Amino acid sequence: MFDKVLIANRGEIALRVARACRELGVATVAVYSTEDRDSPVVRYADEAVHIGPGAARASYRNIAAVVEAARQTGAQAIHPGYGFLSEDADFAEVCAQNDIVFIGPPAHVIAQLGDKCAARRVMSEVGLPVLPGSHGPVVSAEEATALLAEIGYPAIFKAAAGGGGRGMAVVTEPREVVTAYQGVTSESLAVFGDGRIYVERYVAAARHIEVQVLCDGHGNGVHLGLRDCSVQRRHQKLLEESPAPGLSAQTADRMGQAAVAAALAVGYVGAGTFEFLVDEDERFYFMEANCRIQVEHPVTEAVTGVDLVQQQLRVAAGERLALRQADVVPRGAAIECRINVENPDRDFAPAPGVFDEFVVPGGPFVRVDTHGYPGYRMPAIYDSLIAKIIVWAPDRAAAIARMDRALAEFRATGRAIHTTAGFLRQVLAEHTFRDGTHTTTLVGHILHDLAGRPAGPAATRPEEGAPRWARKHPVPHS
Amino acid sequence: MDTTPERDRPAVAELSDLRDAIVEVLTSLPRPPSRLRIQAADVGIDIRWEEEPGPARPVRDPAPAAAVPAAGAAAPAPQPAPAAEPEPGPVLVAPSVGVFYQAPSPGSEPFVTVGTVVEAGQQIGIVEAMKLMIPIFADRAGTITAVLKPDGTPVEYDEPLFALAEQV
Numbered sequence: 001m002f003d004k005v006l007i008a009n010r011g012e013i014a015l016r017v018a019r020a021c022r023e024l025g026v027a028t029v030a031v032y033s034t035e036d037r038d039s040p041v042v043r044y045a046d047e048a049v050h051i052g053p054g055a056a057r058a059s060y061r062n063i064a065a066v067v068e069a070a071r072q073t074g075a076q077a078i079h080p081g082y083g084f085l086s087e088d089a090d091f092a093e094v095c096a097q098n099d100i101v102f103i104g105p106p107a108h109v110i111a112q113l114g115d116k117c118a119a120r121r122v123m124s125e126v127g128l129p130v131l132p133g134s135h136g137p138v139v140s141a142e143e144a145t146a147l148l149a150e151i152g153y154p155a156i157f158k159a160a161a162g163g164g165g166r167g168m169a170v171v172t173e174p175r176e177v178v179t180a181y182q183g184v185t186s187e188s189l190a191v192f193g194d195g196r197i198y199v200e201r202y203v204a205a206a207r208h209i210e211v212q213v214l215c216d217g218h219g220n221g222v223h224l225g226l227r228d229c230s231v232q233r234r235h236q237k238l239l240e241e242s243p244a245p246g247l248s249a250q251t252a253d254r255m256g257q258a259a260v261a262a263a264l265a266v267g268y269v270g271a272g273t274f275e276f277l278v279d280e281d282e283r284f285y286f287m288e289a290n291c292r293i294q295v296e297h298p299v300t301e302a303v304t305g306v307d308l309v310q311q312q313l314r315v316a317a318g319e320r321l322a323l324r325q326a327d328v329v330p331r332g333a334a335i336e337c338r339i340n341v342e343n344p345d346r347d348f349a350p351a352p353g354v355f356d357e358f359v360v361p362g363g364p365f366v367r368v369d370t371h372g373y374p375g376y377r378m379p380a381i382y383d384s385l386i387a388k389i390i391v392w393a394p395d396r397a398a399a400i401a402r403m404d405r406a407l408a409e410f411r412a413t414g415r416a417i418h419t420t421a422g423f424l425r426q427v428l429a430e431h432t433f434r435d436g437t438h439t440t441t442l443v444g445h446i447l448h449d450l451a452g453r454p455a456g457p458a459a460t461r462p463e464e465g466a467p468r469w470a471r472k473h474p475v476p477h478s
Numbered sequence: 479m480d481t482t483p484e485r486d487r488p489a490v491a492e493l494s495d496l497r498d499a500i501v502e503v504l505t506s507l508p509r510p511p512s513r514l515r516i517q518a519a520d521v522g523i524d525i526r527w528e529e530e531p532g533p534a535r536p537v538r539d540p541a542p543a544a545a546v547p548a549a550g551a552a553a554p555a556p557q558p559a560p561a562a563e564p565e566p567g568p569v570l571v572a573p574s575v576g577v578f579y580q581a582p583s584p585g586s587e588p589f590v591t592v593g594t595v596v597e598a599g600q601q602i603g604i605v606e607a608m609k610l611m612i613p614i615f616a617d618r619a620g621t622i623t624a625v626l627k628p629d630g631t632p633v634e635y636d637e638p639l640f641a642l643a644e645q646v
Binding site: 034049050051052053059063064065067068069072094098 | 574575576577607608610632634635636637
């Protein structure tokens with residue numbers, strides 16, 4: 001095992017990784033931007049290095065700064081968390097050149113799977129079913145139109161370099177193709193620096209189910225069951241659960257085995273996720289593979305009892321998997337809710353500020369991963385996730401009741417602060433969710449219903465909403 | 479029947495929306511602006527801060543520098559401290575995490591020492607990050623009053639490296 005690991009991330013996941021290290025007796029180095037100097041991981045870690053200003057490209061995405069911090073502190077390995085450099089093949093390569101272990105799959109595997117378009121082809125070659133679509137990037141709107149005449153509508157354009165729900169557009173008829181093609185191309189170029197896009201059939205009412213795999217560097221791999229991530233708003237996951245409700249055990253097994261086989265076929269090492277669309281007949285189609293620990297990994301930990309981050313560290317240190325497939329016996333049901341600092345009444349616009357009050361739920365079988373605390377100023381320039389609440393119960397109905405109880409206990413207030421906690425309780429109350437028959441359309445339906453209702457009173461009174469200095473210095477009229 | 483309230487309602491809602499949007503913007507700012515211009519049609523926000531009056535703005539405000547328990551406060555004074563607490567002068571900080579070098583190459587003369595008079599834009603040091611030599615430039619003219627880090631030491635981003643007295 002390593003003596004010292006640098007955590008190249010921020011927020012709750014940096015703290016999560018630091019905790020795994022501590023339990024393994026591994027010293028930790030946190031890195032932080034100027035904006036994050038008050039983030040808990042800076043104090044929690046054994047050492048902390050200030051690597052740059054707030055903008056992520058100058059700090060958390062700055063390969064030179066991160067590697068330099070690792071060299072200064074003598075860290076032997078870097079855990080990239082999720083986002084930022086976690087799926088950057090160049091970064092993995094630079095780590096290797098500097099004799100630092102990148103905690104993740106080999107650079108060439110990241111490169112192969114990070115190109116969603118290439119991943120589709122490779123996964124289809126190793127036997128995973130994929131949706132009908134382009135075999136490579138589509139290079140013009142005309143080509144896309146011709147292809148769509150074959151595969152049919154609706155279809156979805158996606159960025160080859162995409163992720164995080166960015167760079168996608170659904171088309172339902174031919175006259176939308178040109179706009180969608182141009183829109184996704186330019187967004188992809190702007191967000192990912194890569195304008196290549198591909199197209200595949202769009203399944204509107206599908207379930208988004210993913211398989212957690214874990215492979216060592218010695219050719220062994222297991223899967224740790226499924227996660228259903230169908231509760232999404234604009235391709236952003238809000239709630240995840242394990243197991244996938246209502247899915248037959250046979251289908252779950254087939255998906256798990258298919259994912260492990262595919263992972264081993266491409267030389268995958270570490271923890272990874274294979275995402276599938278599952279239709280109402282339980283046919284499943286590979287969508288993409290994620291070469292990182294995911295936000296929703298705790299639901300898998302809750303049902304399997306396996307600490308995935310510790311497993312990542314062990315695999316990266318060269319250990320053989322101690323787990324065999326027969327050892328993985330999921331029990332009960334787990335749900336995770338992502339609490340974002342966003343205002344559901346304002347189309348989920350980020351609503352950051354300073355927390356006056358920050359109270360997390362407790363009680364049996366409740367886990368909270370967060371970097372929030374009373375007095376914490378939530379930076380406006382990073383993502384809006386402030387806490388993940390994870391509950392476990394022997395069955396799904398009890399887990400839903402427990403999650404609702406936990407969300408009701410969660411309190412985060414402050415000037416201009418709004419969170420999604422209340423909205424998540426509405427999701428839990430939906431009968432299709434309670435039945436486990438919901439699809440990725442659920443959140444859209446809820447929001448549509450809410451929009452039809454008369455607006456409630458303003459969420460914040462002016463006095464509460466304004467920052468203190470803004471009240472002292474009234475906004476000038478212009 | 480008076481329809482005015484009906485017609486006023488959307489306007490009030492818009493006003494409240496606008497207000498919330500302004501609060502959101504203001505909350506995210508590092509310091510209070512001197513001027514804020516909002517434009518509703520076609521959406522546009524124009525924020526201005528007053529330039530600090532008097533001497534050019536230090537690379538980092540003395541206040542935050544003092545708040546960091548690192549080098550700034552502990553800088554050795556080149557001369558015996560005068561009776562009155564001197565105004566903390568500007569400090570020049572590391573542009574990157576890396577290794578700080580005072581000289582262009584090992585064994586050569588340092589770029590500057592205490593007492594060197596520098597011009598704005600003059601190179602005064604190097605931070606090396608992964609074999610990339612990042613020059614450190616003086617952002618104003620003045621006299622170097624302290625070199626706060628030894629040659630060849632690891633530094634973090636924004637760490638004070640030099641203190642400088644501005645020319646009057």
